[in-house]
Amino acid sequence: MTETEFRALWEAEKPVYQAWGAFVADSVKSALKSKNKDLDSFLKIPAKCRLKDDTSLIDKAFYRPEKKYEDPFNEIEDKVGVRFVVLLLNDIKEICDLIENSPMWTFDACKHFDKDKETSPLLFTYQSVHYILRPRNDIQTDSVLVPSTTPCEVQIRTLLQHAHAELTHDAIYKAKRTVKPGVHRTVAKSMALIETTDDFFASVTAQLNYGPLEEFGILDKLDNIYFTNTGMHSHTQKSSLLIWDKFEQCVNGQLVKNIQKFLDTDSHIFKIVKDNPASNILYSQSTLLFVYWMLKKKKARLLSDWPLSRKILESLAHDAGISIPVE
Template sequence: MNEVDFKEKWDLEKPIYKAWGDFVLENIENGIRDSGESLDVFFKIPPSVRLKSNESLVDKAFYRPGKNYSDPYNDIEDKVGVRFVVLLLENIDKICKYIEGSANWSFDKCKHFNLDREREPLLFTYQSVHYILRPVDTFNYGGVEVLPNTPCEVQVRTLLQHAHAELTHDAIYKSKKAVLPAVHRTVAKSMALIETTDDFFTDVTKKLNEGPVEQFSVQRSLDEIYMSLTQIEPLNQKSSLAIFDCFEKFVTEDLPNDIEDFMSENSFLVDSIKSNFDSGGLYRQSVVLFVYYLLRKRKQRLMADWPFSMEKLEPLANDLGVSLYS
């Protein structure tokens, strides 16, 4: 296949690759969203589907030193790609787990930095996770027929790994002059530092997420109770963290159940929450259920350690009829 035929074929098949890339992106985003993550927070760079331009594809197929493709059109597997950039190594694991567990495609795990580290323990270089995904069967997406041999490259990396990749790709790989060994050395040093920092990030997040509130997913349980009672989605703020922090010792595995029981015994509180939702404050947050519960069951401790002004407790005490200053 000469360059002209190559370009023609690529122009013809671009919509197929685009459709497959769109499907992969949408599917992974849905999977991550369903696991309870907010996509805006989870992905540090909004992921998008990228088709290789004609020029760069031809360049890679015919002029890249060291690459000698026998069937360049099919051998090049990153004609369409999707990149996911996240903050933490554990976020990468989450995406990998989803990709590997999905029945929507067959996957080929062609690169993982953990394997690279084992293989070349003395080398500090580009780190990322790469998958090639292909449809299991011919299928139709948005009116386009996608064949099983259509590859899509998925890259998954941390923000720091991405920063390193950007630097090496743009500044070194495309450098017009020969790169000095000292520069290679400095780039390798920065990768060593990035790997160390990623480990520290993991460590910090782990320590921050240790505790009963996270262990028993109390926030999420309260959100669910709040929503099922009021039919309103809670607007949680940082103040709920401060409250959980102060009264962590009352957070147990049974707490969500206890609060559910408490709310069904005091179902009039649902109307109080709904009618005060617009007045803001604690009423908009699902932690309000925990505060009501403490007001009834642990009033003295609540008042002793309450992290905000007592005025914030007054309206809730009025709803429950609990005397604060008798």
Template sequence: MMEQDEFERYLIENQAAFAAWGTFISSKINEKISQKLGKDEALMFLKVLATPRVKTVSSALGKVSRKGYEDPVNQMTDLVGVRFVVLLSSHIEDVSSMIESSLEWKASISKDYLSEIDKNPKLFDYQSKHYEVRPISDLIYDEIKINKNICCEVQIRTLLQHAYAELVHDSVYKPVGEVPKAAERQIARSMALMETTDELFCNTMEILTNVNKLRNDFLADLQGLFKEKIGNHYLNCDLKINYLLLDEFRDYYDEGSINKILTLINKKKYIITKVKQRSETRHIFSQPCILFLYWLSTTINTDTIKSRWPLPGSFDDLEIILSDTGNSTAH
């Protein structure tokens, strides 16, 4: 059995390594989220900043005393932890797949609330998905050596689950004292309500996703075309602006529109030059939808575009687009 003073020395010597390993994991997963969703959506995806937390020496020693670990170096898997808080339970699996698919660490599930529900469907209690994440081999990160045996506990939970955990575990179960059965009943009822709420939210988002599939797919195609023809460094996607424009002119595009836009760009190569020149000074010219707007200005009546234009603060940008395509007057 490891002596307390020996474990204390281990903790003190490895504080920097714990922090570095937590930061490494957090940064890598955040990168994956940004790559998958894009910068704007990634900022909205996580509801709480995923900041690594290193357990203090006194807290770790206290836990050893309570739990009676004989080999705390290997048995304590939460000396550093990172928590990812998402909006819906369906998002938990998105983060899980990023953790499990990484080749930069070994990850094993230590707690899976879905498996626990399958085993005991009548139980309504704390829900979260936990991973034990260790390096594949010793590594250097930010000039700090991280031993391959160092473990980071990664938790993934929804915002509702997070609120439940904050209340129940910090205010009810952690303090020393009796917890009346009436209080436990209230807690169980609240978790049942949270499960129902999450299910309703997930169903709602699925309905919205299906309704907006054409728009979202079209925007993704426009982003890809912008990166290919204009350049990724000119792109500064503002989802609100793109959604406003694509929703307003929804009846003018379909699955084949992206090919028509590509044909226009290849034919009128000045469009690429104009977009590049204005992208830094005029916000709308750094948006994927700018390519759609150029095509739209050559397709429908100018008065129709002006009367339905949803961005009053960018009306002069519309005039510039119409002028570029020779449609600045009604026809």
């Protein structure tokens, strides 16, 4: 294939690659939303597809001595790409799981830094997870027929890995002069630092976000009880987290069963919730069920350590017909 033929074919095929890249980006984002991910916070950079620059594509196909293609158009698999940038290494795994379990495409995991670390444990270099995705069957999207042979490259990185890649890609891999060994060594040291920092971030996040509440699935179970009996979805806010933090010692594997037993005999609690949805923000949170249980079973402890305004607690107790001293 000549360069002129390559250019003509690429111009003709651009709409196909654009449609497939957009489909991949939208599908992964939709799957993340279905897992209740807030894309504005989970993805640190908006994920959208991009077509490879014409000049860069031609250079890669015909002018780079390390690339020797027999069929450059079909062998180059990053003509369109999508990049997902997240905060933590565990976030990368979530996207990997979505990609690898989707029925909409086949995938080739062409690069994964975990495997790189296994094969070269002493090497610190550019890190990212790369997939090549192709439609499982020919598909129609955006009024464009996308053949099952159409590739899309997906990159998944942490924010620190992305910062490293953005700095080094142009500075080193696109350098116009030979890069000296000292530069490569400095880049390798920075990658080692980034990997260590990523590990620290993951450790801190685990410590901040995992405790008895998560161990026993308390919030999910209470949310389910709340919805089943009120028809409303619970919306956990910072106020609830302050309550749970203060009474974490009360959380155990029997807590939800004890709350349910209490509610079975005091079912009027749910009528209070439905009659007062806007009078108190706690009424929109399933943590309210825990507070009423504490008012009934551990009132002294609740009054002693209550972290919010006392007037809020007095209002809740009044609505439930529970007597507490008024300050």
